[in-house]
Amino acid sequence: MAKFRLNDDKELVAKIREGLKATGGYCPCRLQHTPENLCICKEFKEQLEDPDFHGSCHCGLYVKD
Ligand code: SF4
Secondary structure, eight states: OOOOEEOSOHHHHHHHHHHHHHHTSBOTTOSOOOGGGBSSOHHHHHHHHOTTOOEEOSSSSEEEO
16 A cells, blocks of 8 residues: 655644544545545545545545645
8 A cells, every 4th residue: 555644734734633532433524424434545545546646545544646
């Protein structure tokens, strides 16, 4: 899996982490509590595998440079 890091925006990171705590680990930016939406979600895992993808996950918690 490609390397990724936390977003530099500490406020955003804190907010998303609060959301993750509230949902029990499901993506706070998505309504469906399904296995593919458990953080790290399927979408971001696929983006990590994609050599052409650079940017943040849907919520912005993580960044792939
Ligand atoms: S990786 Fe990002 S978009 Fe995916 S579940 Fe975690 S916070 Fe949400």
